[in-house]
Amino acid sequence: MASQGPVNPSHAMFDLFVQAQTCKDVKHHFTQLCRQLEIDPKDFGSFYAKLKERLNYWKAKALWTKLDKRASHEDYQQGKACTKNKCLVLGAGPCGLRVAIELSLLGAQVVLLEKRETFSRNNVLHLWPYTIYDLRELGAKKFYGKFCSGSLDHISIRQLQLVLLKVALLLGVEVHTGVEFQGLIEPSGENGWMAKLQPRSHPAAAFQFDVFISAGGGRFVPDGFKHKELRGRLAIGITANFINRHTAAETQVEEISGVARIYNQKFFQELLNETGIDLENIVYYKDDTHYFVMTAKKKSLLKKGVIKQDYNDAEQLLAPANVDYEALCNYAYDAADFSTGGGLPDLQFAQNHAGRRDVAMFDFTCMHRAENASLVKERRGKKLLIGLVGDCLVEPFWPLGTGIARGFFAAFDAAWMVRSWGNGVPHLKVLAERESVYQLLSQTTPENTSKKYAAYSIDPRTRYQRVNLSAIQTHQVQHLYDVEKTHPSFKKQKENSAGGSEELLKWYQKHTAGYKNVNVKDFTQSWRSGLALCALIHHFRPDLIDMSSLDESNCVHNNQLAFSILEKELGIPPVMSPNSLANTDQIDKLSMVLYLTQIQSAFCMILSFKNHHALLLNPILLSDLFPQTLASPVSSELDPVAEVAPEPDTPALMANSEECYFCGERVYLLERISAEGKFFHRTCFTCARCNITLRLGGYTFDQDTGDLLNLYMSILGLRSLVSKFQLFLFCFFNIFFVSDFSTGKFYCELHSEELANGPATSCEVGH
Ligand SMILES: NC(=O)C1=CN([C@@H]2O[C@H](COP(=O)(O)OP(=O)(O)OC[C@H]3O[C@@H](n4cnc5c(N)ncnc54)[C@H](OP(=O)(O)O)[C@@H]3O)[C@@H](O)[C@H]2O)C=CC1
Incomplete structure (x- = not known):
């Protein structure tokens, strides 16, 4: 009832802002609130302080307490660490927004660009414990009351974006949606680094910056960075979202946090008999939508007419022209209906950003990863620090539960890099430190990262258990400093x-x-x-x-x-x-x-x-x-x-030539690589379990001498179905390179996850 709402108009506007459920509404109510309080959001340096001062409303004050606590961390140097830095962040996905928040806490001016107008990703992300803690401390529960209530440990991407967008705006981040970044414009005349945007006349096109953070998602690779593709055996994933009307009947239906064929043959056989649908596994989460993700067998997709023609090449196989959308919708619908025992009445597809039924099919064994996380470009004496975060840096192998957790880690690491930049640390040192930390990113699991979540900060040492910020030396990152050939320092060097x-x-x-x-x-x-x-x-x-x-x-x-x-x-x-x-x-x-x-x-x-x-x-x-x-x-x-x-x-x-850690033969300087203080031939650097060639930064080293995988295998019988499902997934998708911490051996991503997580980790379902 209107009479029960706050009488103060700014309080009412604040409430609307907090409760807004679309990107457009959030921005609209934020603008109204700023107008009402007569604060210019462009005045980023003092915006938050003024907001606090003028919005002395108990609901707002509860939020200020949370944000103040975060802002008071010594890493931010009282919001003065980066007051001279201007940062352009690309992408308002969860990772772009998360890094923007950190940069504004450091005192930088932050402009964020997003080409989408709406937040429409219904897919659900699994959250590691630390991400839940982190988001709670940013006030997630105040914006989204249902956030991780009870035993829930997941959130839809769009809800996560909404929470982070609200926090970012309150902290003075300038967010522009409907703007596409098309490239960097090199300094000329008096101008510094700028961005080429679409629409061209957008005001943000005049923004000059010295830091560029790309969080543009999995397929966006800024100029100067190289991506590697890691591809495993074909695994066809299907995601589907259905409207959640939150009825009593819907509430009764239980979530399926993961069931795999090898552990519940009966279920999958019945599914096949009754519907002709042949799956390897299925997950169901109840969030804003009823969200299903499943791995389907190619043969059954061909048989059901979802895939029109068989091709060996995964891209050709799953190309839109080779997929019957109607048949795909039916396939996903029947699988969802069967797996929930028909308990979800009136199953109706939710809409995706294109206004179509929200169902997608993709090859989820294909993963991209950037070779490096940072770069410095210098033109006309003006340096630009560039960093990657989120899927743009490392695409997650989603069944392993890594996406958003590693995405946030990278956002913090990038913020730490910008802090060093702001503090005047020489550029090669900034790069060397960032790359040293990046080496560890792919190894992180909930088990091998610090459990002291309250102590987490942008400082990598608070999160990674064994971080050596000088693991990579400045001479090893020379190639990441891109200075124009005509520059005097380059000439002199040459x-x-x-x-x-x-x-x-x-x-x-x-x-x-x-x-x-x-x-x-x-x-x-x-x-x-x-x-x-x-x-x-x-x-x-x-x-x-x-x-x-x-x-x-x-x-x-x-x-x-x-x-x-x-x-x-x-x-x-x-x-x-x-x-x-x-x-x-x-x-x-x-x-x-x-x-x-x-x-x-x-x-x-x-x-x-x-x-x-x-x-x-x-x-x-x-x-x-x-x-x-x-x-x-x-x-x-x-x-x-x-x-x-x-x-x-x-x-x-x-240094003397060493013996190869693996084969014992002599390894010469030119042919050797090193990790964990050990030297070896490039060709010998393979996973102890599957023999796949490893890459630096994409392995796990286990110091002990016992092989824990065997141990995990032997206790598997005592673990839950979900655990088995996980292990099954790890075995099924045995391609990605990570590493583990338990045996004096090196492991690839797949086998390290098995070792580090054991079968107890839950799976991530976002993608
Ligand atoms: N479908 C799904 O379920 C997906 C889930 N995720 C998950 O989300 C998490 C974080 O992802 P994150 O790294 O933040 O990436 P996201 O893909 O969530 O966000 C990147 C954003 O940047 C936009 N963008 C890309 N290029 C440009 C450009 N040139 N100009 C302006 N905007 C641009 C993208 O739009 P657009 O998407 O239109 O290109 C997208 O909205 C991860 O856990 C990941 O696994 C990520 C992607 C898909």
Whole structure:
């Protein structure tokens, strides 16, 4: 009744804003509220403070208490960490909105663009415990009373978007819907980085920014980033949403949090007998809609006429032209009706954003993942920090329950990156830190992340259990700094390196001149036979090599000889195998330059130390400088003044070559990769269970020695049906690379999930 509502118009407007159930209504009531309170939302710096001051309404105050608590976290530096930063966020999906909230708490000006006008995703997302905690602390329950009530741990995407949109607006984020981002516009004249938008005349097109966060969803890849596609065996997913009228009869019907064929043969056989529908599994969640997601067998889809023609290629198979939409609706309807025992009366499809019946079919074993999470572009001296979050960074393999949880993690990590940027941390360090954290993202599970949800902040150390912010070094992210070729710093860098290589080449020419079959004219082919290296060694230490015994055609032997001497006497490990140098199609120039620079440094020091005999009086210093030389019997024959080590400023080559962690063979610098402090051949880096090749950042390492998977398998019989369903899913979709924390072994995503989660994790149903 009208008389029971608040009398103060701004209170009434606030209530309407809080209760609004569409994106349009939220924005409309927000504008009305701002007008009523005479606050300009563009005044982002003081907007929230003014709002609090002018809306002294008990309902609002309860919300302010929550938001104040979050804002008071030390990471935000009292909202001053990023006051100079202007951030453009692309995408008002859950992840774009979540990162926008964090950026505004850091004090940045945040403009968010979304091409859709409406929030119409009925699909339901499973929430990890921390996401529930996080959303509660942002006031989710005040905006959506039913939020995770009782044992519910899911929410429809559109409800989640509405909650986050409201919070973002209250914190001063400028949200524009119906605007498409079409690319970056490089700085020119007085202008900094801007965005090309559709419509072109949109006011946000004038926004100049120094941070760009892309949360544009799974298929959106901003310029400069590379996506990898991971594809498993075909698994055809169908999602369907039906209107929930919230009647007593509907309330009675129980949710199905996951049932898989291998654990309930009878159910699926009956379904097949009665309807001709053949499924691997089915999930049903009751939310804004009745939401069903199921995996259907291709054969039954063909038989029921849902798929018109059989193709091996999944894209062709599921292309809209090859799908009978009517038949698909019937298929989904019958499956939903059967699995709920006909308990949902008058099943009627909800509408999707296109105003059609909300049913979709897709190949959900195809997953994209960005190779890196960040990038810095510099043009005309203006730097732009770019970061990816959400599906745009890592698309979830939804049956594993990872999507929104990892999406929020990435949003926090991106905010932490922007905080460093705002604090003036050098750009390469910002990138290195962000990429160090990104390596861990695919490994996160509810089990291996910190349980102290209240302590979670944008600081990765509060969430990831084993994070090393310096795991990746600045020199490893040079390629993520994209500076224009005409920029003075680029030119200088290039000149220096060119000049440096020329000097190096001349030095080698001088010290190998006159040797038979040795002609140093480059950093690649000239070194293939091994004679040039042997000649150099002979030049400085003729006693170590008999040049007359060497045969130019015996390249592998020559290389082996030179590598051994250089390693033993100077402590410089080879960067590749003797065979690789002799036979590879393309010798890596950069690696050779680095290797030869090491050798040059070492021999130069020998020469220079000839005049510094005093040094030899200090044996401790000597042993520090020349460990190999002093330890080796050969070295005792060396001229003492020659006992020198390479310069310490080339750490990469200082490390000795290692044995491969997997095969035990020697692994050379050029061919080696490392993870968890272990070195190995790229080809040896495979999952301990399924042998699939792993990638860095996409594995889990288990330190213990026992294989927990066996343990989980053995206790499987004691677990619930849902648990079995999960394990079944993990086995069924055995392709994705993650990792685990239980065995001294490396695991792919699939098997790590099995290990880390065990069969107890519930499945995610959003997609
Ligand atoms: N159908 C489903 O159930 C889906 C579920 N999800 C789940 O949602 C969660 C978070 O996803 P999130 O990473 O936020 O991504 P989302 O896909 O939810 O959001 C990205 C948004 O950005 C919009 N967008 C894309 N390109 C542009 C552009 N050039 N200009 C303006 N807007 C653009 C997208 O519109 P548009 O979609 O029209 O391209 C979309 O609304 C994950 O858990 C994920 O699994 C994500 C996608 C689909």
